[in-house]
Amino acid sequence: TIKECPLQSQRCAAKRVISYSGGSKYAELNSKGCANAEDCVVFSANFGIEEIKVTSKCCTTPLCNTQPAPEPSKSTPNGKQCYYCDEQTCTNILNCKGNEDYCFSVTGGQSxxxxxxxxxxxxxxxxxSWARELTYTCCQGDLCNSTKDILLTPGHAE
Structure with missing residues (x-):
């Protein structure tokens, strides 16, 4: 479907969101549309047992987003460590990979x-909007997302 971007500052974009569990891909969502320049990024979130990687490709000529966004690159440990939760505890240590340069904590509902x-x-x-009714905080520094972490205002990075 051809769509004209509502804002002149926007560009054509393709986005790919891939979810992994245990290192294996289990879901993939590809989309195309309009995006602001600041939304044309690559990022990932690693929950220890699950990982989500987002890639996007933006371009400025009409109908230039015919190809899907690229597959995320294979990432290797970057030396940073954060805590992650399993079904029993939130004191497990996770080795961050690629561009994962912050630790985070997300809470929602009762538990x-x-x-x-x-x-x-x-x-x-x-x-x-991605956070919906969740509360999330980010921090920088190894293992800074412990239960005693010094947390920043939701949506802000140190």
Missing amino acids: VTMKGCVSKRLCTILDQ
């Missing part, structure tokens, strides 16, 4: 807690 590694971009993104 949902998730921790892990995340790209700075997800911590500083202006559109907070």
Whole structure:
């Protein structure tokens, strides 16, 4: 479907969101449309047992987003460590990979807690709609997302 971008500052975009569990891909969503320049990024969130990687490709000529966004690159450990939760505890240590340069904590509902590694971009993104009714915080520094962490205002990175 051809669509004209509503704002002249927007560009054509393709986006790919891939979910992994245990290192294996289990879901993939590809989309195309219009995006602001600041939304044309690559980022990931690693929950220890699950990982989500987002890639996007933006371009400025009409109908230039015919190809899907690229597959995420294979990432290797980057030396950063954060805590993550399993079904029993949130004191497991996760080795962050690739562009995951911040730790995060997410809480929601009565007992949902998730921790892990995340790209700075997800911590500083202006559109907070992805969080819905969740509360999330990001911090920088190894294992800074402990229960005693010094947390920043949701949606802001240190």
